[in-house]
Amino acid sequence: MQTTIESRSRTVVIGDGAPFCVIGERINPTGRKAFQAQLQAGDLSQLEIDVAEQVAGGADVLDVNVGDPLADEIELMRAAVPMVQGLTDLPLCIDSSIIEALEAGLGAYEGKALVNSVTGEDERLNLILPIVARHGAAVIGLANDDEIPMEPERRLEVARKIVSVAGDHGIPPQDVVIDPLAMPVGAEPRAVTLFLETVRLIRDNLGVNMTCGASNTSFGLPGRHALGAAFLAVSQSHGLTSAIMDARARECVESVRATDFLLGQDEWGARWIAAHRAKLAAQAAQAATS
Amino acid sequence: MQTTIESRSRTVVIGDGAPFCVIGERINPTGRKAFQAQLQAGDLSQLEIDVAEQVAGGADVLDVNVGDPLADEIELMRAAVPMVQGLTDLPLCIDSSIIEALEAGLGAYEGKALVNSVTGEDERLNLILPIVARHGAAVIGLANDDEIPMEPERRLEVARKIVSVAGDHGIPPQDVVIDPLAMPVGAEPRAVTLFLETVRLIRDNLGVNMTCGASNTSFGLPGRHALGAAFLAVSQSHGLTSAIMDARARECVESVRATDFLLGQDEWGARWIAAHRAKLAAQAAQAATS
Numbered sequence: 166m167q168t169t170i171e172s173r174s175r176t177v178v179i180g181d182g183a184p185f186c187v188i189g190e191r192i193n194p195t196g197r198k199a200f201q202a203q204l205q206a207g208d209l210s211q212l213e214i215d216v217a218e219q220v221a222g223g224a225d226v227l228d229v230n231v232g233d234p235l236a237d238e239i240e241l242m243r244a245a246v247p248m249v250q251g252l253t254d255l256p257l258c259i260d261s262s263i264i265e266a267l268e269a270g271l272g273a274y275e276g277k278a279l280v281n282s283v284t285g286e287d288e289r290l291n292l293i294l295p296i297v298a299r300h301g302a303a304v305i306g307l308a309n310d311d312e313i314p315m316e317p318e319r320r321l322e323v324a325r326k327i328v329s330v331a332g333d334h335g336i337p338p339q340d341v342v343i344d345p346l347a348m349p350v351g352a353e354p355r356a357v358t359l360f361l362e363t364v365r366l367i368r369d370n371l372g373v374n375m376t377c378g379a380s381n382t383s384f385g386l387p388g389r390h391a392l393g394a395a396f397l398a399v400s401q402s403h404g405l406t407s408a409i410m411d412a413r414a415r416e417c418v419e420s421v422r423a424t425d426f427l428l429g430q431d432e433w434g435a436r437w438i439a440a441h442r443a444k445l446a447a448q449a450a451q452a453a454t455s
Numbered sequence: 456m457q458t459t460i461e462s463r464s465r466t467v468v469i470g471d472g473a474p475f476c477v478i479g480e481r482i483n484p485t486g487r488k489a490f491q492a493q494l495q496a497g498d499l500s501q502l503e504i505d506v507a508e509q510v511a512g513g514a515d516v517l518d519v520n521v522g523d524p525l526a527d528e529i530e531l532m533r534a535a536v537p538m539v540q541g542l543t544d545l546p547l548c549i550d551s552s553i554i555e556a557l558e559a560g561l562g563a564y565e566g567k568a569l570v571n572s573v574t575g576e577d578e579r580l581n582l583i584l585p586i587v588a589r590h591g592a593a594v595i596g597l598a599n600d601d602e603i604p605m606e607p608e609r610r611l612e613v614a615r616k617i618v619s620v621a622g623d624h625g626i627p628p629q630d631v632v633i634d635p636l637a638m639p640v641g642a643e644p645r646a647v648t649l650f651l652e653t654v655r656l657i658r659d660n661l662g663v664n665m666t667c668g669a670s671n672t673s674f675g676l677p678g679r680h681a682l683g684a685a686f687l688a689v690s691q692s693h694g695l696t697s698a699i700m701d702a703r704a705r706e707c708v709e710s711v712r713a714t715d716f717l718l719g720q721d722e723w724g725a726r727w728i729a730a731h732r733a734k735l736a737a738q739a740a741q742a743a744t745s
Contacts, residue, residue, distance in 0.1 A: 387732075392727075
């Protein structure tokens with residue numbers, strides 16, 4: 166099954182043999198005090214740096230989250246979306262827990278966006294899905310409702326419900342991207358094995374595309390990029406087709422592209438080899454100017 | 456199913472929840488002209504460096520191959536095995552295509568060795584398995600006979616035959632480690648997907664442990680360590696329990712240890728966190744002396 170996300174001029178395909186979709190997660194004030202202060206002052210200038218870094222790192226889609234409890238998130242989203250679209254032709258993922266901010270972002274967006282996110286709670290489904298449908302967007306569905314189930318079968322049931330209710334709102338399964346919930350392995354040793362079991366269940370039973378917040382897995386641990394790289398490769402090989410991740414983490418992006426090649430989603434390694442040549446050329450250029 | 460390999464003082468367990476077994480592959484003259492010349496002159500001094508590097512890199516078992524067509528491999532193996540056992544307490548994998556060299560190595564070895572390797576060809580099985588049985592060793596069985604089958608089902612059949620004939624010679628399944636055959640993905644785009652399918656078939660049908668020459672996958676390609684790291688993580692998550700690999704490749708060893716943690720074979724990350732602390736301590740010591 167293929168999910169397509171579009172900007173004005175670019176279409177990104179998720180799933181069904183396409184390369185893994187890297188959704189750059191950096192445009193988000195969580196844990197960034199300076200950026201929070203800027204947002205509170207209505208200053209979006211940091212986005213220029215963040216967009217440039219995510220694009221340079223190889224992101225396929227950019228997540229845009231400008232949520233801060235002390236800022237006017239709705240106005241910020243309305244301004245951020247066209248600003249980011251002026252900086253890059255990558256499609257965007259409009260990310261907010263505030264429904265009016267999602268609506269403002271979708272209203273300002275040119276193309277077919279991805280919406281981050283809805284849960285399996287009736288109230289959220291009934292508020293968010295009509296907006297997604299009205300804008301012809303795709304949506305990320307988190308495999309939890311009012312609680313976060315640990316059992317893969319329960320997560321599958323929540324995912325099934327989201328796909329079903331989305332259908333009731335006229336959103337086809339290919340426009341629902343399920344998040345099977347990556348959790349910190351430092352807090353729960355079974356976090357990844359349960360995650361992988363959930364991925365396989367959703368792949369085999371629903372066949373929809375999947376994404377997750379990949380960095381959650383390594384939360385609080387040393388060697389986060391090595392853990393993230395291994396987590397992404399493994400998850401991709403069991404059916405994950407996308408991840409929300411910081412494209413500045415070279416080791417993680419390389420792991421995803423290597424796994425594309427290994428799994429036949431980059432036949433003969435054309436992208437892999439081209440990326441290697443570009444890296445060598447950049448190093449040579451840097452050496453020549455220094 | 457657990458395979459145990461032993462030196463005089465150390466037991467390494469492969470499989471059944473144990474951490475992935477890294478078999479250090481560096482002690483091998485393939486592609487090393489200087490080492491080849493030394494072996495031809497009967498000089499084994501290079502082993503001191505190679506053993507130290509593999510141990511420092513985190514190998515669990517060391518592969519010992521001193522084969523060179525212009526050297527007396529049998530005498531070299533007879534000398535190399537006690538020399539390596541004097542340098543490390545890691546168990547060894549005695550590696551040769553010459554049956555008399557395997558026999559010389561096993562005769563000189565103290566402990567329970569792993570023998571690398573036998574194929575599914577009747578002649579090789581009937582020559583090598585009696586030696587393995589007599590020495591109470593374990594053996595790597597390559598999933599090919601006189602040809603290298605591409606179809607996972609055919610590789611499974613060869614593996615099944617090896618396990619069966621080993622049983623006829625009194626070698627139990629837990630002492631047979633099957634190599635599902637890692638092949639260059641640069642030459643055959645399906646190499647890894649077929650490999651993974653073979654791994655799953657062998658895991659589900661035979662339940663024996665598995666190893667492979669991991670670096671084969673990235674042969675001839677740029678970015679070999681990143682490809683190797685992703686290949687190892689993915690393969691481990693589908694059932695591979697060991698690999699013959701160069702432990703000097705930090706990225707690859709880290710990927711294996713990260714995957715141990717992610718898959719619950721390093722609960723709470725005790726080994727992962729201890730390795731990180733050791734690395735920080737080593738960096739601090741280096742900074743203090745420089």
